[in-house]
Amino acid sequence: MHITRRTALGFGLAAPFALRAGPVFAEDTLKLAIGQINNWENQAPTLGQDAGIFKKYGLTLEAVGTQGAGETLQAVISGSADIGAGVGVAGVFRAFAKGAPVRILAPMFTGTGDLYWYVKSDSKIKSLADATPENTIAYSTNGSSSNNIVVAFVDELGCKAKPTATGGPAGTLTAVMSGQVDIGWAAPPFGLQEIKEGKIRIIARGSDVPSLRGQTVRVLIVNANSLKTKHDAIMRFMQAYREAVDWMYADPKAVEMYAAKIHKPVDLLRTSMEQFHPKQALQSEHFADLDGAIRDAVKLKFLDKPLTKEQIAELLQIPPRK
Numbered sequence: 001m002h003i004t005r006r007t008a009l010g011f012g013l014a015a016p017f018a019l020r021a022g023p024v025f026a027e028d029t030l031k032l033a034i035g036q037i038n039n040w041e042n043q044a045p046t047l048g049q050d051a052g053i054f055k056k057y058g059l060t061l062e063a064v065g066t067q068g069a070g071e072t073l074q075a076v077i078s079g080s081a082d083i084g085a086g087v088g089v090a091g092v093f094r095a096f097a098k099g100a101p102v103r104i105l106a107p108m109f110t111g112t113g114d115l116y117w118y119v120k121s122d123s124k125i126k127s128l129a130d131a132t133p134e135n136t137i138a139y140s141t142n143g144s145s146s147n148n149i150v151v152a153f154v155d156e157l158g159c160k161a162k163p164t165a166t167g168g169p170a171g172t173l174t175a176v177m178s179g180q181v182d183i184g185w186a187a188p189p190f191g192l193q194e195i196k197e198g199k200i201r202i203i204a205r206g207s208d209v210p211s212l213r214g215q216t217v218r219v220l221i222v223n224a225n226s227l228k229t230k231h232d233a234i235m236r237f238m239q240a241y242r243e244a245v246d247w248m249y250a251d252p253k254a255v256e257m258y259a260a261k262i263h264k265p266v267d268l269l270r271t272s273m274e275q276f277h278p279k280q281a282l283q284s285e286h287f288a289d290l291d292g293a294i295r296d297a298v299k300l301k302f303l304d305k306p307l308t309k310e311q312i313a314e315l316l317q318i319p320p321r322k
Helices: 005-010 014-021 044-050 069-078 089-097 145-157 169-177 192-196 224-229 231-250 252-262 266-276 290-299 309-315
Strands: 028-035 059-066 083-088 102-110 116-120 136-139 162-165 184-186 200-205 216-223
Touching (some): 069 102, 083 102, 083 145, 089 309, 231 252
Antiparallel strands (some): 116 184, 116 200
């Protein structure tokens, strides 16, 4: 007798049928540190777990948020986290070159159009060119992609403002609105409501830096020891991660879940995705413009000299998509 899925449902066989449909994985727990944990581009682990995707692969994720790449790197280097998400590549290069036990597990975001810099609506600063040495310009933490972009603003675009670490978008907005910092940074959807209400103005985007537009700028990193001792679980994590990204862009339910999670309107979030987070930016198969990223890391003094071929082979541990 041939039993279709509909027939199975009728006989109450759906659960055992589903359990036999795919491979059985051992249950494993992985610890994650995620910079700017509520940003859309960092949602694959958390939304994916809420949707049951990681459970299918026998994984439970324990995720904690950090203020940026600096904190995330430290958590992975110390071993308190197996995997770090949303980490700026320049900071990873620097840590690896100094002997830190970190490896790049996958690209996480390519391009810099998702990050923007803003001022209060009544500020006299209309563009980066208006900033003086007396002004301050924000980035999250040392080694982050926002740090890399701000350094490039100074070195490549001639911005004269003083780079200042301010942590996450929420704390940065408070600093800008209270006058402690002149130019703030953010990643959508954060700040879009304030822009709509006329409280702040965008004066620059990361994509204004020509050298960074086509580069992978943020990555997933993994503790080198965890990669050895938990290799199978981490490979399953990458399968689940990629499936979660696909689901985020294919199923409207994902945006609805995200909207409920951060208490923002669905329409605002869909606009944010279209303008700042195209799916191709979240590709995780190849490190885009690796040579350019290393060259810029040297130019911006994150590296003393370029990484060797042997170092690159050790650093990049990107599994192919199954």
